[in-house]
Amino acid sequence: MSLQFEIIAVTPFRQNCTLLWDDETKEAVLTDVGGDVPYLLKEIKSKGLNVKEIWLTHGHLDHAGGVVEFLRHHDVPVIGPHEDDEFLLQSLPETTAGYGFPVSPAFVPTCWLHEGETLSVGAYEFQVLHIPGHTPGQVVFYCAAADLLIAGDVLFYETIGRTDFPRGNHHDLISNIKSKLLVLPEATRVITGHGRMTTIGHERRHNPFL
Template sequence: MALQFEIIAVTPFRQNCTLLWDDESGDAVLTDVGGDVPHLLAEIERRGVNLRGIWLTHGHLDHAGGVVELLKHCDVPVIGPHRDDEFLLQSLPEVTAGYGFPVSPAFEPTRWLEEGEVLEVGAYRFDVLHIPGHTPGQVVFYCAEADLLIAGDVLFYETIGRTDFPRGNHEDLITNIRSKLLVLPPQTRVIAGHGRMTTIGHEREFNPFLQ
């Protein structure tokens, strides 16, 4: 038995929503429910898993814009991001409308996250790391047992997250990646917020922003 995952690209921005589940218990979570909710519901049903929660890395529309719609179908807690992204979740109605997305109401998660907290999917534990820079409240989820990092828009294949959004900070992002992510084992697989997967070892060696 093992921790399983399926990456599901959602919204016109092709954001990587991840369905994580524990084979043995069938318990599952969705990370970064940006949209395309009918497709996500169909995948949950196809896998035969029990959705236990929604985890958010940060408050941008392509990561959080589908949450309220999903909650109409699934009564589960919304966990994260850090409270410093509250302004983004409150601005969702205007921002989603401005981008031509289905309008998302503002919402507050069931629980904000702090550095050092631990979340669980079945028997698997994920450490919460606060990585401000792309947004001030960005968090990531790291499972040491499965060598897996859900990175949101912090770290991508040979690049890093944008820092030109409101309250972004390039220096903070670089400092946090170096001190909290590059110290993880090199074999750690990274599910980025967009695009292909990578590993910590690959980014240490080849990411031009981190040399």
């Protein structure tokens, strides 16, 4: 029994949507359904998976812009982000149109997430950590049993998330990364919001921002 994942780069921004599943139960979740929904549906079907939820790290269009389209095919709960990102989800029609993406209606998730809550995929539990800075409502998902962190746009290979967007805060981002993420085990694998994976140990030693 093990937790499996496939990283699927979606939208012209090449955002890392992650398909997570328990290979024993075939229960699955999708994180950050930014777009390219037909391809996501094809991958789910080809693996024989049962997607039970969508998890969102934050409200930016490349992470949340495909949610409503996906729900037309699979009516599942949408979990997260923290409610401080509600303004981003409500502005999706304008931002998706402005960037030339397929226009996404605004939506409200099934439930907002808070620090310390727990989500699950099959037998695997993920701890929710609230990491404001890139956006005020950004959350990440950490599975200790699988040494895996779904980091959204908080932490990248040798860099960090941008803080020049509305309600971004550089000091908050650095402080939250140091106090909540760099304390995780060195071997923790990090699925970033864009680009290649990294580990907590690598970022402790080589990230010039930290």
